[in-house]
Amino acid sequence: MRLYKTRRGVAVEEEGVWYDLPGAGWDAMANRSDLLSFLRTQLRMARKLESGVNDDALLAPIGSQEVWAAGVTYVRSREARMEESKDAGGGSFYDRVYGAERPELFFKATAHRVAGPGAGVRIRKDSKWNVPEPELALLVSSGGKIVGYTIGNDMSSRDIEGENPLYLPQAKVYDGSCGLGPGVLVAEGALGKETEIRMEVRRKGEQVFGGGTTLARMKRTPEELVGWLFRESSFPNGCYLLTGTGVVPPDDFTLHGGDEVRITIEPIGTLVNGVA
Numbered sequence: 001m002r003l004y005k006t007r008r009g010v011a012v013e014e015e016g017v018w019y020d021l022p023g024a025g026w027d028a029m030a031n032r033s034d035l036l037s038f039l040r041t042q043l044r045m046a047r048k049l050e051s052g053v054n055d056d057a058l059l060a061p062i063g064s065q066e067v068w069a070a071g072v073t074y075v076r077s078r079e080a081r082m083e084e085s086k087d088a089g090g091g092s093f094y095d096r097v098y099g100a101e102r103p104e105l106f107f108k109a110t111a112h113r114v115a116g117p118g119a120g121v122r123i124r125k126d127s128k129w130n131v132p133e134p135e136l137a138l139l140v141s142s143g144g145k146i147v148g149y150t151i152g153n154d155m156s157s158r159d160i161e162g163e164n165p166l167y168l169p170q171a172k173v174y175d176g177s178c179g180l181g182p183g184v185l186v187a188e189g190a191l192g193k194e195t196e197i198r199m200e201v202r203r204k205g206e207q208v209f210g211g212g213t214t215l216a217r218m219k220r221t222p223e224e225l226v227g228w229l230f231r232e233s234s235f236p237n238g239c240y241l242l243t244g245t246g247v248v249p250p251d252d253f254t255l256h257g258g259d260e261v262r263i264t265i266e267p268i269g270t271l272v273n274g275v276a
Helices: 026-030 035-043 075-088 091-099 158-163 165-172 222-229
Strands: 002-006 009-014 017-020 047-049 066-071 104-109 134-140 146-154 178-185 196-203 206-214 239-242 260-265 269-275
Touching: 002 026, 009 035, 026 035, 035 146, 066 146, 104 165, 104 222, 134 196, 134 222, 134 260, 146 222, 146 239, 146 260, 146 269, 158 165, 178 269, 222 239
Parallel strands: 066 239
Antiparallel strands: 002 009, 002 178, 009 017, 017 047, 066 104, 134 146, 134 239, 146 178, 196 206, 196 260, 260 269
């Protein structure tokens, strides 16, 4: 089943049937370690929404959660990071991170910097090389349990990061730097390694980039990444963790204002964001 944050509150969709959960607070809901069983209980009493929920009523599925991200978890990301930073002397850093025991983890966004489905992500005005990074995003409870999955777009300014690896926070963290949605998949078990992540960038109605990967290409497991994130850090309302990208456009590609980014992970859905 899928959990959505809407302009009216919280809604659930299961097998094409939508339910309204009036009075449900997003933070309390997202922080339940028993989220799936709780939702099943709630649906017995919930009101069906005969007409469903319009796409324009959906909000980013986030309340007080922080968004964090993992880097260099796919070979393709390792290669791209090494290439972009070689002139700054940082190329070997990313090679070492890929093979190290400790993963790269960094803060990505608070809720006000996150764009939901249909909203606009942004490219920095002081950057000339910007790309979207499609990622599986984990919803994690305050106890460190993965309770759901959604789609993340880790917007990145590659020229800023490539200039100096220490500039990574400026390349990654700014207003509109993250997309999340459209909702949270709450399932019995983990997503299979065969799960595909696909991205398409459209410009004036035409595709200018398309690519995909699978979770099988991730070097680290979601559980491993969460374990490292929760070392010495607490998240009272839970958090999101983006798990890295294996889809990186070629070096001659950069986003333009007005582009549309479409990221699909079945069975979560498709996150669509315009670019401002």
